[in-house]
Amino acid sequence: MGAGAGGLSLRGARLSPEERANSSKSRAIDRALSKDHTDDLNRFKILLLGTAESGKSTIFRQMRVLHLDGYAKEDALEYLSIIHSNCMEALTQLVEACSAFGILHDITVQEDVDRFEGFKKKLRDPEGLVIPVVIGRCMDRVWQSSSMQMCYETRRFRFALLDSAKYFMDNIVRLTEDNYVPTIQDIVHCRISTTGINEIAFNHKKMDFKMVDVGGQRSERRKWIHCFDNVDMILFIVSMSDYDQLDPEDHKYNRMKQSYEIFKTIVHCDLFRHASIVLFLNKYDVFVEKLKTSPLRRSFKSYDGDNSEESARDFIKKLFRRCITDRHKFFVFETTATDTGNIDLVFGSAVAHIVNENLRSAGLHE
Ligand SMILES: Nc1nc2c(ncn2[C@@H]2O[C@H](COP(=O)(O)OP(=O)(O)OP(=O)(O)O)[C@@H](O)[C@H]2O)c(=O)[nH]1
Ligand SMILES: [Mg+2]
Numbered sequence: 001m002g003a004g005a006g007g008l009s010l011r012g013a014r015l016s017p018e019e020r021a022n023s024s025k026s027r028a029i030d031r032a033l034s035k036d037h038t039d040d041l042n043r044f045k046i047l048l049l050g051t052a053e054s055g056k057s058t059i060f061r062q063m064r065v066l067h068l069d070g071y072a073k074e075d076a077l078e079y080l081s082i083i084h085s086n087c088m089e090a091l092t093q094l095v096e097a098c099s100a101f102g103i104l105h106d107i108t109v110q111e112d113v114d115r116f117e118g119f120k121k122k123l124r125d126p127e128g129l130v131i132p133v134v135i136g137r138c139m140d141r142v143w144q145s146s147s148m149q150m151c152y153e154t155r156r157f158r159f160a161l162l163d164s165a166k167y168f169m170d171n172i173v174r175l176t177e178d179n180y181v182p183t184i185q186d187i188v189h190c191r192i193s194t195t196g197i198n199e200i201a202f203n204h205k206k207m208d209f210k211m212v213d214v215g216g217q218r219s220e221r222r223k224w225i226h227c228f229d230n231v232d233m234i235l236f237i238v239s240m241s242d243y244d245q246l247d248p249e250d251h252k253y254n255r256m257k258q259s260y261e262i263f264k265t266i267v268h269c270d271l272f273r274h275a276s277i278v279l280f281l282n283k284y285d286v287f288v289e290k291l292k293t294s295p296l297r298r299s300f301k302s303y304d305g306d307n308s309e310e311s312a313r314d315f316i317k318k319l320f321r322r323c324i325t326d327r328h329k330f331f332v333f334e335t336t337a338t339d340t341g342n343i344d345l346v347f348g349s350a351v352a353h354i355v356n357e358n359l360r361s362a363g364l365h366e
Contacts, residue, residue: 016057016082016192016194016195016198017075017078017079017082018057018060018061018194018198018213019194019195019196019198020078042208043201043208043209043210044207044208044209044210044232044233045209045210045212045230045231045232045233046209046210046211046212046231046232046233046234046235047212047214047227047228047231047233047234047235048060048211048212048213048214048235048237049214049216049224049234049235049236049237049262049266050216050236050237050238050239050259050262050282051216051238051239051242051247051255051258051259051262052193052215052216052217052220052248052249053163053191053193053216053239054216054237054238054239054242054259054282054283055237055239055280055282055283055335055337056194056213056214056216056237057192057194057198057213058188058337058338059235059237059280059282059335059337059343059347060198060200060211060213061187061188062188062337062340062343062344062347063200063202063211063347064200064202065184065188065340066340066343066344066347067202067203067204067209068200068202070184071182071184071187073181076181076182076183076187077181077182079182079186079187079190080130080180080181080182081127081128081129081130082190082191082192083168083175083182083186083187083190084129084130084131084175084176085129086162086164086168086189086190086191087131087139087168087169087172087175087176088120088123088129088131089162090161090162090164090165090168090169091116091139091142091143091169092120093159093160093161093162093165094142094143094148094151094152094161094165094169095113095116095117095142096159097151097155097158097159097161098147098148098151100159101151101155101158103147103150103151104147105142105145105147105148106145106146106147108141109141109142109145109147109148112138112139112141112142113142115135115138116135116138116139116142119131119132119135131175131176132176133176133177133178135176136172136173136175136176136177137173137176139169139172139176140169140172140173143169143170143172152166157244157290157293157294160248162191163191163241163283163286164189164190164191164338167185167189167338168189171186184340185338188337188338188340189338193215193216193217193220194213194214194215194216194220195215195220196214196215196223197212197213197214197223197226197227198212198213198214199211199212199213204347204348204351205348205351207351207355211235212227214227217249218249218250221262228269228271228272229271231271231272231275232275232276233275233276233277233278233350233354234266234267234272234275234276234277234278235278235280235350236263236266236277236278236279236280237280237282237337238256238259238260238263238279238280238281238282238316238320239255239256239259239282239283240281240282240283240284240286240287240313240316240334241283241286241287241290242254242255242256242259242283243255243256243287243290243294243296243299243300243312243316244290244294244296244298244299254299256299256316260319260320260323263279263320263323264323267323267324267328268323273327276328276329276330276331276354276357277324277328277329277330277331278330278331278332278333278350278354279320279330279331279332279333280332280333280334280335280337280346281313281316281317281332281333281334281335282335282336282337283336283337284334284335284336285336285338285339287309287312287313288309291307291308291309291312295307296312296315296316300315303315313334317332320332329354329357329358331350331353331354333346333349333350
């Protein structure tokens with residue numbers, strides 16, 4: 001089954017809340033103020049790069065949670081229809097997988113599947129999608145059914161499925177209640193592809209940061225060059241669960257090898273000769289689960305280790321490290337971007353390493 005096969009084309013079809021917030025009005029005012037511009041130059045600039053769905057925007061949102069004021073009710077509500085779209089897409093993918101694998105449902109479950117499909121057919125405005133309470137309950141029954149659980153447990157890595165499918169489906173009743181307001185956890189699990197350039201500024205340990213998030217899809221990568229000036233740190237995100245995936249935009253390529261090629265180009269780019277390179281081996285949680293059923297060797301013929309997490313991780317780590325030369329300041333971490341505590345620790349550690357390294361090169365530190 002192809003990536004996103006049969007899924008609703010809801011995500012990516014519109015601006016994300018970040019893009020809207022960053023849009024013309026506030027940007028024009030900001031840019032017009034030269035003081036802000038000078039401040040901007042003094043900030044430590046972090047550029048988030050990586051292929052589509054690697055987790056860049058998830059980390060970007062975590063910075064807002066950790067180092068800014070998080071999400072006020074009206075900001076959180078901007079995510080409601082995207083979250084509901086994600087829920088529709090996840091259950092659509094699951095229902096299609098059941099049919100593709102010939103998994104049959106009990107009559108009552110099949111009636112709920114039909115009700116769900118009927119609701120989908122009547123959908124007119126994906127932009128403002130709100131799943132009614134009764135449909136939320138119906139989706140929950142389909143998700144909880146033994147046939148669907150069996151499909152998910154035994155085949156979830158054999159078809160295209162949103163990373164947060166389980167999270168959203170486990171919470172579908174709460175997410176579709178009247179007066180529902182998305183929580184931070186809901187927001188960091190939400191998937192909408194980035195189609196612009198988003199920036200946030202924040203302070204951490206008395207340092208001023210600017211973080212720039214871009215889209216990782218092929219068409220979006222052309223825009224990256226507009227953010228290449230004055231970069232202090234490249235934060236490159238690779239999705240560890242990509243190791244056995246084909247690039248959805250070009251089935252000739254393995255998704256992780258594609259990510260490796262992009263990393264190599266970025267690292268060798270002369271503009272970044274003074275920038276620190278930080279690599280996040282992200283979706284580590286999914287990687288660990290996936291290894292149990294999908295051996296690394298199947299996708300990487302040169303890998304001759306066993307299928308343990310350590311051995312597989314070290315192989316991938318070494319692969320990316322090979323691009324790094326002596327002149328680079330390079331740090332690598334395993335991450336699960338949806339876990340706020342993990343990102344807090346890792347980001348703090350990455351920044352501390354870089355500060356120490358900079359002090360050392362300036363001869364100010366042992
Ligand atoms: N399980 C799990 N899911 C993750 C992790 N990191 C990100 N996700 C989910 O993966 C999906 C894609 O993440 P995004 O942050 O939108 O990816 P992106 O790199 O910004 O993608 P583009 O904007 O298309 O370039 C979201 O649903 C996230 O919640 C992780 O470490 N573990
Ligand atoms: Mg994004």
